[in-house]
Amino acid sequence: MASDSDYDDDFMVDTDDIMDGDSDSDFASSLSVSDNDEADDMAFDGAFAEKHERKAYEVEFSVQSVRNLVDSQNKEIEQVTTILGLPSKDAATLLRYFRWNKERLFERYMDAPENVLRSAGVSNFYNKNDTKHTIILAKDLPSTQQPFTCDICCDDDASLATAAVACGHRFCINCYQQYLTQKIKEDGESRRIECPQDKCNVIVDEATVQQVVDDKTWARYRELLNRTFVDDNDFLRWCPAPDCEYAVECHVPSTSLTSIVPTVQCACGDVFCFGCGLPDHQPAICSIVKKWLQKCLDDSETANWISAHTKECPKCHSTIEKNGGCNHMTCRKCRHEFCWVCMGPWSEHGTSWYNCNRFDERSSSEARESQTQSRLSLERYLHYYNRYANHEQSAKLDQDLYQKTEKKMEEMQQTSDLSWIEVQFLKKAVDITVQCRMTLKWTYAFAFYLSKTNQTAIFEDNQRDLEMATEQLSELLEKPLEREKIAQLRQAVLDKAVYVKHRREILLEDTAKGLLEGRWSFIVDVK
Structure with missing residues (x-):
């Protein structure tokens, strides 16, 4: 394992991005590499404590917490929302469809916006007689949708709470919740959960999921979204250490792996190769x-x-x-x-x-x-x-x-x-x-x-x-x-x-x- 001092210049962690339950001081003390090195190296008479320029075998990288990853996604969504003038939930669906490749998204959208929206599972069409609210009681639905009957369980109780996304396909809240819970917990899906209606490819947006499912399922859904964000990004990789929730960002392209061994160190202390995810194997590519x-x-x-x-x-x-x-x-x-x-x-x-x-x-x-x-x-x-x-x-x-x-x-x-x-x-x-x-x-x-x-x-x-x-x-x-x-x-x-x-x-x-x-x-x- 590489010594801490080997990474003084490259180890960049935002100490404001703390996991729930951790204090800023605890986080800073556990990740401040240079401070820890100076303490550990006092016995070496300063031999390893000095700062040094980045060497040929070292690469620049940063450690990203869960909060960092969420903030990064929100910034990307906000940028697409501003440029394309779409609701943020639709911008998020488009970005996940294009695996967070904004350049490809903008290029395709400018050529054929309707085709892109349809392919991505985004519907910006709302029935004038329908409501834009996700959850509403059956008795409060517009008269054109009365009486309401859930197509899944066939319940037609007027006091039923119902749920729908932009496509307008409405089901009772219990069936919708069971459907989403199965998709998230059992199937491990998050990026492409489609409307329960047969042959409808409209994606159930993040806001709808949060309103319908319980807190535990929502937490799992968010975790899966974060995982897809990292997996879709060529410059992000999850730390391979057991139970570690940090990701490492390193801008070394895969084409450079024949001339560089991108060794990185996570906040948990694990040292691994960013290119293949195996433990540090310098000097072998x-x-x-x-x-x-x-x-x-x-x-x-x-x-x-x-x-x-x-x-x-x-x-x-x-x-x-x-x-x-x-x-x-x-x-x-x-x-x-x-x-x-x-x-x-x-x-x-x-x-x-x-x-x-x-x-x-x-x-x-x-x-x-x-x-x-x-x-x-x-x-x-x-x-x-x-x-x-x-x-x-x-x-x-x-x-x-x-x-x-x-x-x-x-x-x-x-x-x-x-x-x-x-x-x-x-x-x-x-x-x-x-x-x-x-x-x-x-x-x-x-x-x-x-x-x-x-x-x-x-x-x-x-x-x-x-x-x-x-x-x-x-x-x-x-x-x-x-x-x-x-x-x-x-x-x-x-x-x-x-x-x-x-x-x-x-x-x-x-x-x-x-x-x-x-x-x-x-x-x-x-x-």
Whole structure:
């Protein structure tokens, strides 16, 4: 998950638009990213608190509350009402028919207004002998409509309340209410609820629905209208987090998704891709993510062994189970230190010989002699998938660190002169570690589809540096507390966390610029 400070410049939320039951102060305190960052980052000596210009891998976006969405719809309706001179209820029906595309609506309406009104289910014709009131008692109807009989239930009681829309087809209020309730609650309809009369396509307007149905059904109707408004808008997307009622607005067109990864953060804290709705997958673009996930699904039977959480020690072949996020393993039997990912000696991973992230491309002649080309292709896939899955698993295991970290923070506060604010650096460091694990996970999907060029070598160098630094930070976080070394540990974690965050920014910045400049070439069609 991206850290809050990554989105200081782009996170725009109107603190006046509060959900019912929330106070302005609560809302502002929960969503004021820059203020929260400054508090959290005091322990980092201001390392992450500074403002920065928008980077190449960041996009502008805003979070919209339910009230924002309603206000936006009302503004659109008011504009159409003013320009076309129609009642607001008819303007709303037209906008929903054209999926809130005002330009298309104006163009079609100017060419053939009557045809557009008819197609959209709008009727501006009222019988002179009829009443324009939606609800009226049967006995109060004009004489031309007496006696009244409901065509649905056949009740002809003069004291019946009746309802109708502009088309004039009138039914008793009970039947109308049952009809609308079924359409809204059971069928989930809101945009195109037609008159109950057979073969009448006139739309039941919003005002009529509000008058006829109960409060609970009306609330559901409004919720459905808001959902259709967001679903019809290319620059709005609902936050995918469970029970979140916010939408995110981001003006990145779908045609730009081959060169931009539009990562956004909702007010609830969830970080996701605006383009596809999946959790943040920087630096891989949406089309690569789709291809990779499909490939992993198709090849899952072939690569079943990868899902196992145990491996053999390279030296004594003892079975070892990984129980933490750090990839620095020490065999309990022979004390051999090795890397869980590549199974190589750990001593090489802190030096210039560190090469864990690269796939060793053997020469074609050697490949033909040792194995078939298909086998080499599978081996290449397994190389990248193994590292992809490992970082995913390590991120999940690092999540367990939060509970351990909280206890460690309490212990550190009790055994030293550090305040609660000053020990927050541990939690922040865990946040950065998990964030980098997820970034590294998707770098392997990205690298799998990259063509081998000089630019690929630069990407792999950045990938290696981030991976090595993340491992070192993860190892520091798992160290047991020693009272006399708390100050040294704190400084080491602070320094390493700053460095890791910086390495992640370098990798994402270079990758994002490469996408925008068309510098990367892929072995598949990403368009």
